[in-house]
Structure formats: C-alpha cells, structure tokens
Amino acid sequence: MMNLLCPYCGQETPAGEETEFACARCGGWLRREPNGKAWVLRPAAQKLPGEEEALALVAQSDRISNPQKRKKLLDQALALCPDSLGVNKAVLLFGRLGEPCKDILNYRRIKCYLLHAFSGEEKSTDQKEMLAELTEDPQLQRCLSLAPDRDAFIREYFLDLCRQYLNLFIKGSNRYNGSFLGFRLGSLEKNCAAPVAEMLRNMQSTPLPPPYGEALPAALKRAYETEIGSFAWVEKEGT
Ligand SMILES: [Zn+2]
16 A cells, blocks of 8 residues: 545545545545556545436436436436536526427527527517526526536536537538538538627627626637537628
C-alpha cells in the first residue's frame, strides 16, 4: 500500500487497490489516477446508493424509441435513486414525451422544441410560455439544486437542447435542407445558417434572465459547430 496526497485536506492517505475510496483523514471521496509512472489522487463524485443501477436504466431507455416504455424506465430509475443528478437530467431532457397524447404532431412534447421560441414563428402567448419553461421548469430547478456547479449544469443542459434542436428541426428539416432526386440542394452549413442567425438575433432582442441569457447563444454556437459545421456561415447571415 502506498501513501498519496489527498487534494481535499492536503494530508497523506493510504491508497490501496481500489480505484475509488474515501480519504482516511478527511473522508473526501477520491479517485486514484495514473500520472506518468506514478499515481495521483483526484476528487471524485461519490455514487449514491442505487445510482449505478438507476443510470443503467437511463442508458437502456436511451436505446429504445417507444416513449411510454422509456418513461417507465425513467420512472423506475428515479424511484431507485431520486437524488441522482444524472437520472434527474435524463428526466428533464425527456420532458413530456411519455405523456399520452392524441395530437401526434404536438411538437411541444419534445423538450428541445422550447428553442423554437426564438424562431420568430411562435404566437406571442406560446412564446412567453416556452421562454418561461426554459428557465423555470421545476425539473430544471430540481437538477440545479443537485448540481455541484449550477452554471456548468445550465451550460451543459442548453448544449444538449441546442444539439437536439439543430438535428431535429434545422438539419433534419426539408424546409432548410431540401433534396432533389436524393441530392441535397446547397451545402448543409449554408442552408442551416439563416434560421440559426435568426434565432441568435431573437435571443439578443428577447434575452433570458441571467445567467441563462448568456449561456444560451454560446450553447447554440457550440452546437452548430459540432452538429453542422463552420459558424462563419451564420456570421455571414448577420447575427
Ligand atoms: Zn483528505
């Protein structure tokens, strides 16, 4: 057994074979990581009882498409580990998809559709509701109460929403990415630029309250770069 320095208390603690363990001095949860030929201890997020099993149910739900079955798995995960941030985030992103709904084209059941509030196409009453849900959603507030870093959670959540929105409603839309005999008309980056530039303009004219207001345009820009391509096309459209 070797002794390594604990990053929490600065004292030496015995580190055995386990990858994750509690510091013998202060009880902080640690992870042993290789550092060149030596080992070093880093702070680790402690798993809650039942969390591993609960996150496995979340992963299982991500692999299936039936919304009712997915909701059942997420409910089970939440019952197993109600305080898991990972589980609560999955529930947040799932939104109202699992609710029975006669109107199959009701996009509002898809969480990322909230970003459509910035498309300039929503009625003002709907837009108001959608903007409020982006920041006041009780499930979002639940996640923020569990998150060790609230701002980081908001950035991550918005990035997920933006990625999904771009893939489903911009990249996946025939309106922006029309094809003829199987060939796409125009380049993807160019076709998607105008609606995204419009969204950014609307985010500036109807900003969300801080710290959400700054996080959202930054997330949209990053999501554009990872899901579509060069952001220069959007800047060319004037933001
Ligand atoms: Zn310690």
